[in-house]
Amino acid sequence: MxxxxxxxxxxxxxxxxxxxxxxxxxxxxTEMLSLFEDGxxxxxxxxxxxxFVDSSGxxxxxxxxxxxxxRNGNLKLCGLQPQVKSMFELTRLHRVFEIFASADEALAxx
Amino acid sequence: MGEKIEVDIKVPNQTRYLGxxxxxxxxxxxxxxxxxxxxxxxxxxxxxxLTEAMANTxxxxxxxxxxxxxxxSISILNKNLSIKVYDxxxxxxxxxxxxxxxxxxxxxxxxxxxxxSLMDKVSYRKTRDGHVLEMVKKL
Numbered sequence: 377m378x379x380x381x382x383x384x385x386x387x388x389x390x391x392x393x394x395x396x397x398x399x400x401x402x403x404x405x406t407e408m409l410s411l412f413e414d415g416x417x418x419x420x421x422x423x424x425x426x427x428f429v430d431s432s433g434x435x436x437x438x439x440x441x442x443x444x445x446x447r448n449g450n451l452k453l454c455g456l457q458p459q460v461k462s463m464f465e466l467t468r469l470h471r472v473f474e475i476f477a478s479a480d481e482a483l484a485x486x
Numbered sequence: 487m488g489e490k491i492e493v494d495i496k497v498p499n500q501t502r503y504l505g506x507x508x509x510x511x512x513x514x515x516x517x518x519x520x521x522x523x524x525x526x527x528x529x530x531x532x533x534x535x536l537t538e539a540m541a542n543t544x545x546x547x548x549x550x551x552x553x554x555x556x557x558x559s560i561s562i563l564n565k566n567l568s569i570k571v572y573d574x575x576x577x578x579x580x581x582x583x584x585x586x587x588x589x590x591x592x593x594x595x596x597x598x599x600x601x602x603s604l605m606d607k608v609s610y611r612k613t614r615d616g617h618v619l620e621m622v623k624k625l
Contacts, residue, residue: 395508398541399501428508428530430537431596439593459530466603467596468588 377403380411386486387411388479390422396433404433408440408451417449420482424455429463441473450474454482488564489519499544499554507540507558508533511569514560521625528625531604532569536560538597539571539619542580547573547617567623569605574616581610 377400379390389407393400408419419440423429437453444451454476456464464470476482493510497503511532515525540556548554557572580598602608607622 395505397501397504397508397537398545399504428533428537430504430534430541431594431600432541434596435593438591442591442593459526462530463534463600466600467586469591472591 378407380407383483385416386418386420386483387416388420388422388483390424390479391426393426395428395430396423396426396436397428397430398432401430401432401436405436405439408436408443412443412447417444417447418486419444419449419451420476420479421451421453422455422479422482423453423457423460424479426460427457429460431467434463434467434469438469438472450486452476452482452485454479489562490564491518491560491562493560494558495560496555496557498552499548499550499556500552501541501544503556504537504540508537511536511560514562518562518625520565523625532567535601535604535621536569536571538601539569539621542578542597543571543573543575543619546578547575549575562625565625567625569621571619571621572613572616573619577610577612577617579610579617580619581608 377393379392381388441451452474456475512529515529515532543556554574559570561568583598586595586599605621605623609620611618
């Protein structure tokens with residue numbers, strides 16, 4: 377469900393699913409946890425292929441963000457489609473995450 | 487004559503069917519004859535409330551039992567949309583839950599807030615062999 381690309385100390389995770397929901401958000405959480413266990417703490421999650429996200433998908437991103445913060449790292453987002461972006465606004469999570477238009481911009485911000 | 491659409495679906499109590507049910511909601515929004523609002527937005531919202539309500543039913547009301555069934559009934563009559571989600575469990579009254587804490591975000595607890603934000607009326611009541619969550623929206 378994801379492509380993982382290491383860019384120096386930062387890890388880019390491309391979510392290759394149309395939907396990030398209660399069915400597959402657990403897998404994203406597991407992928408992030410294994411990266412944290414490997415000592416990574418700066419992540420960029422690229423959501424450009426994701427057309428739909430539910431509360432469970434948002435929850436997996438919050439979980440990753442909290443884990444990264446606890447390790448003095450960060451989890452940033454990029455590639456949000458307009459409807460997905462509106463979900464972050466509805467749940468006020470756009471104030472929690474740093475959100476970039478593209479993966480390049482997100483990676484350059486570290 | 488007014489527009490009347492009724493869709494009745496039963497699927498196993500498993501999250502793999504969330505996408506199927508969500509897409510049916512999207513298709514209804516795109517197919518309705520007289521809707522004059524933003525169809526893409528309505529499609530996303532119907533997909534979302536169906537996904538959230540069904541995920542709650544699978545996990546909490548039906549306690550992840552894959553042998554149980556989720557029954558969903560969507561009806562549109564003129565400008566009234568009603569979605570009913572029937573469970574076969576002990577009940578999980580989403581109306582009794584509060585708002586999420588926006589100041590210190592947790593990784594769960596947003597589903598009910600989303601449903602309440604997007605629908606006009608939400609109720610939960612007992613049926614003969616479980617409960618039904620009803621969500622109503624004026625179109």
